[in-house]
Amino acid sequence: MDIFHDMIGWENFNRAIFLDETYHVALRNTFRYAIAVAVLKLLLALFAALLINTKLPGIGFFRSIFFLPFVIPTFAVAYVFRFFFHPANGLVNEVGTKIGLTPSGWYADSKTALLTLVLSSLWGFGVPMLIFLAALQQVPVNLYEVAELDGASSWQKFKAITLPAISAVLFFNVILATVDSLKSFDLAFLMGQGSGYPANSTLLYSVYLFNQAFKNPWQIGYASALALIFFVILLILTGINFLLGRLYVKTEN
Amino acid sequence: MKTRSRPVTFFLYGTLIVTSLMLLLPLLSLILTSFKTFEEAIGVYRWFPKQFNFNNYREIFELENFDYWLYFRNTMFIFVMKVVGTILTCTLTAYALIRFNVKFKSLWFTIMLSVILLPGELLAIPMYQFYLGFGWFDTYYPLFTACFFATDVFMIFLFRQFFMSVPKELFEAAEVDGASEFKIYWRILMPLSRPAILTCLILYFTGTYNELYGPMLYLSSPSKWTMAQGIKSIEDVFNLGPRDYIVPWNLVSSATLLSLIPVMALFFIAQKQFMESVARTGIKG
Numbered sequence: 001m002d003i004f005h006d007m008i009g010w011e012n013f014n015r016a017i018f019l020d021e022t023y024h025v026a027l028r029n030t031f032r033y034a035i036a037v038a039v040l041k042l043l044l045a046l047f048a049a050l051l052i053n054t055k056l057p058g059i060g061f062f063r064s065i066f067f068l069p070f071v072i073p074t075f076a077v078a079y080v081f082r083f084f085f086h087p088a089n090g091l092v093n094e095v096g097t098k099i100g101l102t103p104s105g106w107y108a109d110s111k112t113a114l115l116t117l118v119l120s121s122l123w124g125f126g127v128p129m130l131i132f133l134a135a136l137q138q139v140p141v142n143l144y145e146v147a148e149l150d151g152a153s154s155w156q157k158f159k160a161i162t163l164p165a166i167s168a169v170l171f172f173n174v175i176l177a178t179v180d181s182l183k184s185f186d187l188a189f190l191m192g193q194g195s196g197y198p199a200n201s202t203l204l205y206s207v208y209l210f211n212q213a214f215k216n217p218w219q220i221g222y223a224s225a226l227a228l229i230f231f232v233i234l235l236i237l238t239g240i241n242f243l244l245g246r247l248y249v250k251t252e253n
Numbered sequence: 254m255k256t257r258s259r260p261v262t263f264f265l266y267g268t269l270i271v272t273s274l275m276l277l278l279p280l281l282s283l284i285l286t287s288f289k290t291f292e293e294a295i296g297v298y299r300w301f302p303k304q305f306n307f308n309n310y311r312e313i314f315e316l317e318n319f320d321y322w323l324y325f326r327n328t329m330f331i332f333v334m335k336v337v338g339t340i341l342t343c344t345l346t347a348y349a350l351i352r353f354n355v356k357f358k359s360l361w362f363t364i365m366l367s368v369i370l371l372p373g374e375l376l377a378i379p380m381y382q383f384y385l386g387f388g389w390f391d392t393y394y395p396l397f398t399a400c401f402f403a404t405d406v407f408m409i410f411l412f413r414q415f416f417m418s419v420p421k422e423l424f425e426a427a428e429v430d431g432a433s434e435f436k437i438y439w440r441i442l443m444p445l446s447r448p449a450i451l452t453c454l455i456l457y458f459t460g461t462y463n464e465l466y467g468p469m470l471y472l473s474s475p476s477k478w479t480m481a482q483g484i485k486s487i488e489d490v491f492n493l494g495p496r497d498y499i500v501p502w503n504l505v506s507s508a509t510l511l512s513l514i515p516v517m518a519l520f521f522i523a524q525k526q527f528m529e530s531v532a533r534t535g536i537k538g
Binding site for chain 1: 262265266268269272273276277278279280282283297298299300366367369370371373407410411414415417418448449451452455456459462463481484500502505506509513516517520521523524525
């Protein structure tokens with residue numbers, strides 16, 4: 001077999017980088033989406049993990065509820081959020097008008113569709129939260145007790161004990177959130193009706209890649225080129241993350 | 254344990270309750286939809302059904318091509334195989350990464366990590382051709398075999414990060430006592446990593462439970478279907494052709510809720526385990 005049959009050199013890369021405007025839209029959307037989702041999701045996950053790591057009476061009940069975002073399958077989440085953000089009779093607009101906000105078109109308006117997708121994606125903070133929680137469980141309690149004897153405030157304890165103790169896991173979560181939000185597919189595919197509706201405003205990189213590869217006219221070659229470019233982008237960003245990680249990761253070893 | 258001041262406790266509970274309510278809304282919506290009629294469920298969205306009826310739940314068990322227990326057993330089988338393979342091989346790999354100084358270790362690690370960066374859709378094509386060549390179509394092998402070769406880099410990375418936070422003195426003390434490498438791994442590191450192992454368990458459970466892509470690709474005979482495939486098939490009952498694609502959300506909601514019961518049970522157990530590990534940290538500290 002001649003695997004070099006029908007090789008077209010750099011044509012696919014040339015097309016992606018210089019010619020394909022829809023691709024550029026997808027790239028821009030993906031970066032805007034990923035930055036917002038990664039930052040917000042991590043903050044939310046850390047906040048939630050700290051909250052359910054407290055030893056209040058009845059915390060077990062709240063923990064079980066906080067685990068919920070895990071269990072509901074993505075297709076059900078997409079369905080529910082479509083109704084929450086429904087422009088005509090959705091919950092968000094309903095509550096919004098009551099407190100004096102102008103109703104928005106949300107996912108039906110190309111100006112707000114990406115924002116709607118970001119807000120819906122935050123629902124998935126469960127994985128980083130669980131990882132944060134597991135890390136918080138391993139911070140020795142006596143460290144806090146000593147700090148309390150010295151009269152340290154909550155913020156001081158968080159900065160001096162918690163953050164260094166979970167820094168290795170924080171680093172893991174940062175890498176993962178960056179890569180995951182850039183690779184997001186499910187929700188964007190479902191909410192954007194598979195094509196970045198409306199007007200390509202929710203078209204993410206992986207959705208565009210999928211459409212090129214598995215939809216008519218099945219441009220596997222072009223899709224592979226896109227995947228390789230994507231891989232390089234992710235590699236560079238992860239490299240940057242590793243460099244940044246040196247600034248804040250403290251290990252025992 | 255220290256006592257918190259009243260306003261702080263009040264604030265914490267307030268935040269917990271508000272966040273919980275927001276997290277419960279989608280589930281609530283799912284529950285309410287499961288009591289609706291077909292017409293209500295596909296029509297204009299209203300929160301509450303006109304009348305609560307349990308027909309959907311009965312219909313789920315009467316549907317000719319939907320077997321809840323069969324799908325549950327199939328899914329559990331795949332889950333157990335996947336999680337056993339992953340925990341064994343990935344913890345060993347992570348152990349090797351933190352304990353042994355191999356040549357070019359950081360290079361190997363970087364290569365491993367870069368696998369996370371590959372888009373999953375891209376890997377699916379060669380994997381499919383590979384497994385087909387083995388004659389593994391319509392078997393469970395393609396769904397879990399890879400797990401026995403430490404292919405889940407995410408988990409290796411996770412375990413490595415957890416192992417790294419174990420004090421070095423523990424290893425040194427064990428070495429002084431003449432413990433073998435395997436003993437250090439099995440008797441010291443593994444018990445200390447219970448929260449991480451539990452995390453892996455939960456992620457795999459829900460992952461296997463919700464995964465549709467792999468099973469749809471490989472399992473064709475309905476007797477081998479997983480839960481996600483089963484629920485998906487309900488949609489097809491009402492599929493009137495590619496143009497009139499109507500999803501019977503009432504049935505899908507009730508089936509989804511029924512399928513959630515085992516997952517919820519696992520969470521209940523898991524969260525107790527988490528509490529136990531809190532207690533253990535207390536004694537250790």
